[in-house]
Amino acid sequence: MRTLRIGFLLGFRQIQRANFWTTTLIIFVMMLTFLNLIAVSGILIGLIAGSERAVQDQSTGDIIITPLDDEDKILQTETIRRTLDTLTEVSSYSIRYQQGAQVAANYKTRRDFGVEPNVVGARVRGIDPINEEAVTALSDYVVEGEYLNPNEAGYVLIGALNIDRYTDGFADITGSLTDVFPGDSVRITIGEASQEFTVKGIVDAKAGDVASLVYMPEKELRRLSSNSSRDADEIAIRLADKSPETGNAVKAVLLSQNIDDLAKVRTFQEALPKFLTDIKNTFSILGTFIGAVGIIVASITIFIIIFINAISRRQQIGILKGIGIDRKAIAVAYVLQSAVYALTGSLLGVLVTYGILVGYFDRNPIDFPFSDGILVAEPIGTLYRFIILFIITLFAGFIPAWIIVKQNTLNSILGRK
């Protein structure tokens, strides 16, 4: 106890009397190290988290119901709809119908068959515009023109990936429509049936297939495809609380009502494409590796700082031992300094991370082609990194101090080697 008390007195006074700018610089380095631990891996994971969030917000909702593996459609969709209407946790849902189709744009002006047809193959999604808006806020992603009006017929929204000016050269691979703008007419063919629609707007989003679909009211799609069945292809459900716990709870309720006999019920995490989870795991490993390098650099930095500090006070350390101060107490003084540097730097890092960076990247996500990258800094992960950095810093402070402290007392006092 008295060893700790003396160590704390010596260490605290050393910090108190140290050069302000030197201390500030050391703490700044520790803060950068901590940010390196949190931010680099956080942004790597955030790229995928941003993509996941986009899928949840723009495509699948919080729970997605799809046909069973051996079925084409969701069975007894009306039964499921009635069940969903009874659940208070469900704030909205969108029943979707889908058909493969051909969309042609220059069919009116193409008199010469030598001219390339302005045609693209696309999936058409039939939606209730109001319900879809409630689940995915699809109108937010209308980049040209307007969103579908539920009281109008004969209009479609076209996903931007079907239009050449949005595909940046990928059109050669995917095929796309040229010179199609809101107000233009397109002819949509499903099987043998064709109908002319007016392009109401262009939809562009980064999540999943949002930008590759063509949207029209579900009644018009079912009429065009001569589908009298009400059984749907997807039901995207939005919950009042988007937390995974609520998602799992609602899924459990649906399963308890045997909905899984009619369709596949998955939370949005379960419905994520496998490549996303694979990339996430890979980025997580990469982030951990970069973080480990950061920790090594931090520990070496602390080692050097404490070593220089201790060696420059070698004579003083010798004198302290000479007058009877336990060498453990002297080592504690230097470990305390390391701890203060690590604690202060880490706390500043936490403040910068949660006070500035997380909010900033939420408001200004990094614009990547496949997602809006955010900074993911889970508190528990941050705590683990903080503990690891703290413990390693203590060792990095103790080792050089102990090297100096255990030197011969008289040699230290006289400055002899």
Place this chain on the structure above:
Amino acid sequence: MNIITATNIHRTFGEGDVKAHILKGIDLTVATGEFVAIMGKSGAGKSTLMYQLSILDEPSQGGVEIDGVCVSELHENERTAFRLHTLGYVFQNYALVPDLSAEENVMLPLLMRGQTWDQAKQRAHHSLDNVDLSSKYRNLPSTLSGGEQQRVAIARALSGKPKIIFADEPTANLDTVSGTQVIELLTRLHRGSNQTIVMVTHEREYAMSCDRIIHMEDGLVTNIEQLT
């Protein structure tokens, strides 16, 4: 009664061709309550002898007994504890901790001995008062003159009521006035509380306050001058 008994002390440094034989077999005793000066020219071995007597160093050969304890046989931690409880030091360069105030410097060994903060502070103030530094409790060493720093060092050495005080050229870095004050202080302490003091000095004027002067030359005691 002897408080220090040194027997056949040898101290060598280095190996082979560069081996230096600094102390060449010294036998010495210091009586309890005695004020002894060790004098000699530079390189005579007086500081080296004091380091052996004060167990800051270990002799290459021979042994030292202090207050009935054969200190040569103590391990490092035991030596540190022995120094804390039995010995006090005054170094040539004052040897104060620059980050601690005068009172904290004095308190340090007292806290190490297990005294509470308040007890140590009270004792430190008393020691500083004894060396006429009542108004300098909170001063850092860098704000004190050389003489004042040395008096803080003396207060620190005295605060634990050690059985022996070792002073290694305590006046070497001081001007004449400050040097004289320090010697007067040590003399007063010796006379007032019968404190055993072993002091290394190369100035005869200061050594004249002692009971006995041990003269050294080339690693050997050449003469012992009894003054009182």
